[in-house]
Amino acid sequence: MSLSVRIKKNFGTFSLDVNFDAPDGVTGLLGASGCGKSMTLKCVAGVVTPDEGRIVSDGRVLFDSAEGINLPPRRRRVGLLFQNYALFPNMTVERNVMSALSVRGGKNTRARFAELAEKFYIRGLENHYPANLSGGQQQRVALARIMASEPSVLMLDEPLSALDSYLRWQVEGELASTLEEFGGTTLYVSHNRDEVYRLCGGVCVMNRGRAEPLRAVSDLFESPNTLASSLLSGCKNYSRAERAGGSLVRAVDWNVELECGCEATDDLAYVGVRAHYISLADEDEEDAPNVFRCRVIRVIQDVFHTIVNVVPLGAPSDRGCSRIRVEMSRGESRGIGVGDVISVKVKPSDVMPLKK
Secondary structure (H helix, E strand, C coil): CCEEEEEEEECCCCEEEEEEEECCEEEEEECCCCCCHHHHHHHHHCCCCCCEEEEEECCEEEEECCCCEECCHHHCCEEEECCCCCCCCCCCHHHHHHHHHHHHCCCCHHHHHHHHHHHCCCCCCCCCCHHHCCHHHHHHHHHHHHHHCCCCEEEEECCCCCCCHHHHHHHHHHHHHHHHHHCCEEEEEECCHHHHHHHCCEEEEEECCEECCCEEHHHHHHCCCEHHHHHHCCCCEEEEEEECCCCEEEECCCCEEEECCCCCCCCCCEEEECHHHCEECCHHHCCCCCEEEEEEEEEEECCCCEEEEEEECCCCCCCHHHCEEEEECHHHHCCCCCCCEEEEECCHHHCEEEEC
8 A cells, every 4th residue: 555645735824735655654744843744644634625736545546636536534544543532532432433333334343343442452441431541541442443444544643742751652662563563554743753763664854834755764864964854853953054165064153164974065054963973072183174172151961961062162152053062971071061162073974964
């Protein structure tokens, strides 16, 4: 199975312009709040109608503005799991799941419910109401109800965000097993990069209603190529940048020249460096590439490491993008204090040239 989404929708102050193909397996839609992730799912499910475009699921056309095709949600065979699970509060667990079985029709619905109850570990909860269930139990009931409709596409909208932190790990593990067993096309919406990294094979970064090309998750984290994708992948240091010839770039906000592992292109707009890729330089490295002096403006002791905030000497200001976050071991940071001038270094291969 596969899902092809090419749609546009104008909301006045916000425009959605999405173009991606999701294969079998779990594809993540990663982006900040308000970037259009949830709206994309609603368009695929038929809850919201795009202004134009085409949506095809495993060869079945769900929406085509040019051909006048717009299947109603009940005929799309798309299962959408909302972040609050959207269970009917006045129905028991059994009635919630049976409501989907009755819509699908067919015989032996009672036997099918028994299969789903066993599969999703909700046996014994049949007569419970949603308010009496834990977050993990609610998720399993919601998934059982979706699977009862036999969807060809499964879509999960921030399924773990409503859970307390102590429940998330357990529920995520159960969800991973369910998605692996499903085997079809799954869209997983999240703004949590760690969830996406663990659960998804591919990822599509969304930024202000636009979708970047689909990439392997490992590729996104190892070599993001836009500012939005670098920030979502966890990069905390970035500066406006200009080409300085060949593989050299000038980080404007840091007022330093850095050598990259590749030649900078004409669409260069920013440069990024991950905090844990920056380290202290030795005295004999002062003249080496990508070594520059900084003033320490803050030292923070984190649970397992030390965060040292610095500003390069000669930077145009000590605010915003001119500040650089360095993460180092507690042993390495011992003796560093606010006001100290230190030399830091970064490998050329760890400098990321970024487009807008």
